[in-house]
Amino acid sequence: MKRSVGIATATALVLALTACGGDTGTDTPAEDVGDNGSTVDETPADGGESTGATDGSEATEGGTAGGEGAALPDLSGEELEVAAVWTGTEQERFTMVLDSFEEQTGATVQYTSTGDDIAPVLTPRVEGGNPPDVAFLPQPGLLNEFAGRDALKPLTEDVEATIDANYAPVWKDLGTVDGDLYGVWFKAANKSTIWYDVEALDAAGVTPPETWDDLVTASQTVSDSGVTPWSVAGADGWTLTDWFENVYLSQAGPDMYDQLTNHEIPWTDPSVEEALNTLAEIWGADGFVAEGALQTDFPTSVTRVFSSGDAAMVYEGDFVAGVIGGETEAVVGEDANFFPFPAVGEAPAVVGGGDVAVAFTDTEATMALMSYLASPEAAEIWVAEGGFTSPNKSVDTALYPDDISRGIAEGLIAAGDAFRFDMSDQMPSAFGGTPGQGMWQDLTDFLADPSDVQGVMDSLEANASKAYGR
C-alpha cells in the first residue's frame, strides 16, 4: 500500500497553507525552490534555467512548447481547494508547486491536509455535496470507488492532451475508469527499495544482496555483527502489505499477482502460504527485527535506522529518502543508501505506487490546475526538492537532487509497463487501505506471530471475501 506519509518537522510548521497573495510573480518557480529548499543539499545549478522556460509570464500567454506544458489561463479571483494526505515536509514542498500555479494564474489555491486517511475525509464531503475541487487519491481503489459513485469529473481534452504528451500509456490507463479519463498521476513511488545504514553494512562486511536467500544470509551476518538487521514499521500496516507484495510478485509472478489483486484466487492459495513462509524467514527469525516493531510507525522505522542506530536496514519505497533527509542527520548517498528489493523467485519485482489527482468539479480553474499538474514544470518543482518521484516522462531527470533519486526515477520511467501497481492500492479500501482492518491488520498480526501462517491466511481470505463482496 502506498502512503505518502506525513513527516512533520519543526520546519514543516512554517508552511503557508495558502499562498501569499502579495507575490509579485516575478520569481520563477525554480527560484522559489532555491530559496526554500533548505533541506536539500544541492539544488542543481541548471534548475533555474530548465524551468525558467516555463516562467509564469510566458505560460500565461499560452505560448507553451509542444504540448509539454499546459497553457494556463488567467484565473484571477478564482478559488480552488486541493486535498491530499501530505503533511509536514511533503506538504511544504507540494505547497511550492501550488504557489507557482497561483503566481501564474492569479488563482488562490487552498491546500488541505487530510492526514493519513483521505477516504473518511472525502467521503462525507462528497456525500454532502461539498468536495474539494481537486484531491490526490493515494489508491487506485479509491479512484474506482469515487468514479463509480459519479463523484468525479472526466478530464477535458486539453488535460488529456497534456497527459498524452507527458506520460507513458500505462499511467493513462491507470487513470481511466470505464473509458473515462479521471486521473493525473502526479506522484509515483518505486516501492522495491531497501534502505540501509552504509556504516552498519560495511562493518558487517555485507554487500547488497541480489536474491532473497542472500538477503537472509546478509541479515544473519549483520545480526552476528551485533546490529539488529531490520527495522519494521509494524504500527503502519501499509508498510507490511508492501513487504508482502514484493515477495509475492517476485515469487508467484505477475499473473498470479494480478489474480490475487482481483481476488480471483483465494488468500488460502498455496502461493500465498509460500510467500508468507518466505516473509517469516525475516520477520520470524530470532533477533532479526528490532524490538517494539508493532509500536513503530513508518517515519520512526526510518529514524530508528538512521538516527537511533537500532537497526541496519529498513524496507520501504523511494520516499524513505525524504524521511532520511528531513528527519535525520544522515546524508542520502553517503550515510544512507538503497539496493533494489532482491529477487525472491526468478525475476526481481518492481512494485510501485502513486498519488493520482482527480477533479470533483469541472470549472475552468479546476481543469487548468489538472493540466498544470500533468505538466513537467509542476513536477519539477518538487523533483528538485527531493523525496519525490515523478512518473512524468518529460521531467528533466537532471533536476533530481542526487544520483539515488535520479536512479529511482529513471528506473521507474524505463520500466514502462513492466512494473506492477501496488496490490493493496487496487483493492477495496476496506481490505487494502484501512488502518486496523483487512490486510493491514492481518499482516500486523502476522508480524506479531509469524508462525501462524494458516491463521493469517484464513483471516485474510475471510476479510477479502467480505470486502470484495464474494
Add this chain to the structure above:
Amino acid sequence: MSQTATQVRPGGGGTPARTRRPPAREGRWLAWLFLAPAGVVLLALVLWPIVYSVWRSLFDRSGRAFIGLGNYQRIFTDADTFTALKNNLIWVLVAPALVTVLGLIFAVLTERVRWGTAFKLIVFMPMAISFLAAGIIFRVVYDQDPDRGVANAVVTGVHDVFSSSAQYPGARPRDADALPPAAAGGYATADTVEPGSTVPLPLVGVEGDALPEDPSAAQAAGEPAADAITGTVWFDFARGGGGAPGEIDDNESALPGVVVQALRDGEVVAEATTDDQGLFVLEGLDPGGYQLALPAGNFAQPFRGVSWLGPDLVTPAIIVAYVWMWAGFAMVLIGAGLAAIPRDALEAARIDGANEWQVFRLITVPLLAPVLTVVLVTMIINVLKIFDLVYIIAPGSSAQAANVIAVQMWSVSFGGAQDFGLGSALGVFLFLLVLPAMLFNIRRFRQEQQ
C-alpha cells in the same frame, strides 16, 4: 466536558415536588412560539434522524436493496464488529465501577485533609479538557521507549532496582550445535570436556556498546593444568566481515567479564570470569566429563518496559486514561452527597466508638447509595459511547484490538467501507443499548412529578 456527560442525566433533575401549576393563560399560541425554535431543531436533527437511521439500517450498503435485519446480523457475525462489542462489554464492566470507587475514595479522603479543595481541583481538572488532548497526553505517557514514555520509565526503573542488566545482551554462540541453549537458560556445551583441555567459546551478536572502549584482541588460551579447563570467550566477528567462524582471527575482540561455569550432572562445580583477554580458567576439577555453561545472566536482554499500547493491554491502558478524566466527576458528585449526610449521624456513631472504617461502611456508603447509582449509570451510558479516546490512543497495530462500537460505527460509515447500512445499524444498536437508561430516566422523572 464531553457530550455524554451533558446528555446523561438520570432522574428528573430534582424539580421540587411542589411543582406549580401556571395559571391558564389565553395565549396558548404564545407557548408554541416559545417552543418552536428548539422544537424544530430537535425534530429535524434528533427525532427524525432516529427514525431514518432505523429505516436505513434495513438496507444494504448501496441503500437500494432491502435486507431486513441483515445488518444487525452482521453486527454479531462480523469479526471486527464483534471485537468491538466485546471491548464495549469490558469497558462497561470495568470503567464505571472503577470511576465510582475511586470517586468515592477520593471524596471521603479529601474531607480529611486541609488542602482537600486543591486536591479536588487537580483531580477534577481533566474533565475540562478534550478527549483528544487527553488522548495525546496518554500517548506520551505510554510511549514504548522507556527513554520517552513516563509509564515505561517508571516500570523499567523499578525493575532495574531488582535486577541488574547483563553485560552482553543478545549475544549468542557462533555455533548453536556445539553450544545449544541450556534448559536453565544461557548456553551449555553439547559435549562434555575433560579437565586439561582448552575450549574456545566464540560468541556473535555482541552489540557495539557492550564492548569495552578499547577491546583487547582475543587470545588463544595456553596449556591448562591437569585439573583445569581453560579457554577463550571472544566476539567471533571481525569488523568488516571475513575471518573463519570459530577461529580466533587477528582483529577479533576478547569479551571480558563473561561468567563461565563447569557443570557436572547439572550441578555447578566451578565458576570463572573471563579476563581482559577473554581467557578463563576453571580450576580444581576432578577427572571426568564436564559441561561448560555460559549462564543466562551474561546475555539477558535489558527490560524494555511494557507494551502498554500493544494488542493485549491497549484496552486497559485506554481505560486508565478514561478513569483519569472522569474520576473527578464522580468525586464531585459523591462529595456533594457526602456533604449532605447529616453530621450528627456520623458523630453519634463515632461517639458510640465506631472506627472510621465502620462509619464509612455502615453509614456513609448506604446513605450515598442513590448518588453512587447515579454516577454508575451516568458512567455506563458515557462509556457505551466512548469514541475519541480509543480513536486517538490506539496505534494502527492495536486499532482492531481496541475497537469499540462507536469507533466501528465511524469506520464503517465514514472510514474505508462507506457502508451506511451497517453504520446505521450500529448507530441504532447503540441507541438500543442506552434505551434502558432512557426509560429509567423517564420513570424517575415521572415519579418525581407525582
Add this chain to the structure above:
Amino acid sequence: MSVATGGGAATVPETVETQRPPKRVTGPLGGWGSRITAFLNRGLVSVVLTLIAVFWLLPTLGLFFSSLRSAQDNTASGWWNALTAPAQLTLDNYQNLLSNEGMVNAFFNTVWITVPATVLVVVLASLAAYAFAWMDFPGRDWLFIVVVGLLVVPVQVALIPVAGLFGDLGIYGTRLSVILFHVAFGLPFAVFLLRNFFAGVPKELLEAARMDGAGEWRIFRSVIMPLGLPAIASLGIFQFLWVWNDMLIALVFADSSAAPLTVALQSQARQFGSNIDVLATGAFLSLVVPLVVFFSFQRYFEQGVLAGSVK
C-alpha cells in the same frame, strides 16, 4: 465544597433525608488509642492523596514540557529531562504553531463554532424552558418527557441521516452544519436544566409581574432571565466545553477549511512519533481555553455537574 446547586436542581439532601436513619454502631475503640490512630490516619491520608495528586498532574505536565522541547529532544529523551536541563525549554514549537496558518485557522474555527453553538443553545433552551415551566399548553408534560428521553440519545444514531440532510441543504462541511448539530444535541440537556431551575423561581414574583400587566415575553426577559443567570452560566460553561472539546461531530461534518483544532490535530496523530512537536503544542493550546474557563467558573461548572446528574 459548596453543595449549592443550580437552583431547584440537585437535591441531594432531600434524597439523603429519605433514607432510613442509620443503625447505631458500637465499637471497641475509644480514648487515646483512637486519637493516635486518627493522627496517623491523617498523615497517611495526606501522603496517599499527595501521591494521587502527583499521578493526576503528571500526564498534563508531561504534555506541557513536551510542548516546550524541540522535536529532536522529544525523540531522543523523555520530557522529564527538561527538569534537569532547562536549556532544552524553548517556545519554538508555539511560535511555529502560531505561524502555521492551518492551525491558526483551525483555532479560529473552534472559536467560531463554539461561541454560536453555545449562545444558540442558551437562547433556544431558555425560551423552551420558560414555556415548559410557566406556560400552559396541551401535551406539556408529555412533551417534556420526550425531552427527558432525548437526554441519552447517542449522536451516532443521527450522524448519517443528518449528513445527508445537510448535504441536501448545501451546508455540509461548513461551520454552520457543525453548529446546528451541536445545538440539536445540546438542547435536551439545556431545556431540562433550565426548566427545572426556572420552575423553582418563586411563583409570587411572576404573579406580581402579571399583576403589573407584564406579558409573557416581558416576564421571561425581566424576571426569569435575570433570576436564572446562575443556571444559564452553568449551562453555558457546559455547552462551551462540550463543543470546544468535541472531535467526532466536527470530524464528520466539518471540511478541512471549517475543521476545528481537535480535527486538525487528530489528522496529525496517526504519525504520532514524528509529529509530537505539533501534537503536544496543539493539544496544550487546545486545553488552555477550557482550563481557563474551568478555573474561572469552577463553581458554576460544579453546579452544572451536580444539577445535571444528581437527583
